Amino acid sequence: MRPPATRFGMFLDDYATILNPRRYVEAMTAAFVGAGGEIERAGVSALTREGDGWRLQGAGSRRFEHVVVAAGAWSRTLLDPLGIRVPLESQRGYHVQFEGGDGVISRTVVLAGKKVFATPMELGLRFGGTVEIGGLARPPDARRSDVLQRIAVESFPQLAGLSAQTWMGHRPCMPNSVPVISEAQGQPGLWLAIGHDHLGLTDSLPTALRISDGICGARS
Incomplete structure (x- = not known):
């Protein structure tokens, strides 16, 4: 469905999405352990x-x-x-995820004018965006989540009335x-x-390869 007031868009046929980041990380963890690696959780x-x-x-x-x-x-x-x-520095980003938003969109849609990303996930339709420089200790600003939710419903009216979950995350930025x-x-x-x-998940594997190559080179 075309969001209201949208006049044109650009289709990127090679754009990829991970539908459940948790399951993705769990699969990598299982592969690591299966290859003989050990995981220890400690502060x-x-x-x-x-x-x-x-x-x-x-x-x-x-x-x-x-x-x-x-x-x-x-x-x-x-x-x-x-x-x-x-x-x-932390660039604090806000997210809203609507339960029951299946079928509203079939792929990631970027609302470029609002700087908001809408992505269908396994657990709902997720909207993410905004940048806030507020450090690590300050509590989330609920007004930012409210604005994000309003943009989502204005862009896709069928989301109105659906249950939504909100949260804030820290993006480590240079x-x-x-x-x-x-x-x-x-x-x-x-x-x-x-x-x-904003590309931690995207860059995780290339980063691991570069670090492991560096460590192995240091040992040789």
Whole structure:
């Protein structure tokens, strides 16, 4: 269905969408474990240099030869105490997901004039957009979710009255929108995979390949 007041659009036939990011990550996790990898969940509050490796402090204390910092918008909490200064900031993005919005659209639609993305997901029709510079601690601003929901219903009136879920997420962004994917300067064995802006899921596999190639090269 064409949104009201839309006069023209552009069709991108090679545009891809992951319908359920959680299942996607779970599948990668299962593949990693199936290949012999191990996963341990624990909080990490600090990194300290120890000989030719790094010790992780937090819920436990573990030492590793190589450590990858990939903590999204929270990465600076680990890097600042080491004197590693990166101009990383959270671009807070808001989302509204309508339950029962199946069939309204069949693929991602970008409402370019509003800077809003509408994407059909397994669990509903999701709208995402806006950029807010508000740090990590400030609570979400419900007014932004309200505006996003209003734009969604104005664009697709059949969504009116449907139950909707809202939330806010942190996008880890650099000033030039270019992520940092490398070994930290002057800190052997400490690798950075941060600042992926709005493309964390898209860039996750290329980032992993680049980091793993770097670590394997460092070991050779």
